[in-house]
Amino acid sequence: MLELTEPAREELDAYFAGKEKSAIRIYLTPGGCSGPHLALALDEAGEEDSVFTEKGYSFCVDKALFGQAKNITVDFSDMGFMVESELRLEGGGCSTCSACGH
Secondary structure, three states, X not given: OEEEOHHHHHXXXXXXXXXXXXXXXXXXXXXXXXXXXXXXXXXXXXXXXXXXXXXXXXXXXXXXXXXXXXXXXXXXXXXXXXXEEOOOOOOOOHHHOOOOOO
């Protein structure tokens, strides 16, 4: 299941105003200091993807990743887009990258 919150839909509406809507990929990024997390990118669905339509937007996510993530919620706040799921993500911290100088 995929849920798109109203704040996230409003932000997508603003972004795509006057543009053709394209598919949005949900993917796992390594994350550096913040550790791995789910993120969004504009991308077309492939054969290995599950595709969901929610509030007029098409989302694609790798079937294996979706099997682990199960329920996904796409939200928006003053910190930007947030993609949350049941996937337990661990790691990160300053010991995993040199970007913060530690």
